Amino acid sequence: MTPRTSTLPELFITFEGIDFCGKSTQISLFYKRLQSCVRDCLLVRDPGGNAISEKIRHILLDPGNTQMAAWTELLLYEAARAQMVQEQILPALRQKSTVVCDRFFDSTTAYQGYGRGLDALRVEAANRLGSCGLTPGLTFVIDLEPEKALARKVKSRQTLDRMESEGLEFQHRVREGFLEIARREPERLVVVDGDRSIEDIQSVIWDRFNRVFPTAHLK
């Protein structure tokens, strides 16, 4: 496993939340703003971001893979993450880039641990392997009631992937998972109310980012 220095995680920001909470919308706005004020930055999504992880993502999200066992699902997420950390995130952090990631190991804790009901200690151990020991310096959880997320889902009329097709009860367990992680790690996770306007949510996120990150990282 590649060793990391203590300065690395400070530059690593992740976004989490249930499906259709507004995460992509916020990441896109945040990243545009970030690009204008830091020297170098990288945006990746987990699972995905590189050729190997995108292939694993395709297997994971394929609605046809109805037979996938929960442990297989967990290990595929970890495999995709390990590739992304080694190939993209660690090299970028070493070059002092600010890395923004759409989901990371908190999603595995919430979806496979709380959602699927896999044993928490085993999920945690798998997360340590998949992330190669890397922990984000700051994590935003966009929190939204699953019923409200469902309304956005219906309105958007998108084709749903395998995970998004899970029902409301599943989304409730996942949401509770994210909130529980945030209660356990209040220093790292910031819960943002996803039921406000897009602009309001973004301003909460940007303010918090500026408070947590020292100005030395800015241009």
Ligand code: ADP
């Ligand atoms: P996610 O990435 O979490 O699945 P998206 O950012 O794609 O969610 O948003 C899902 C849908 O909800 C999109 O149609 C988007 O335009 C809409 N949306 C996002 N944020 C808000 C918001 N704060 N209020 C109302 N609708 C929103």
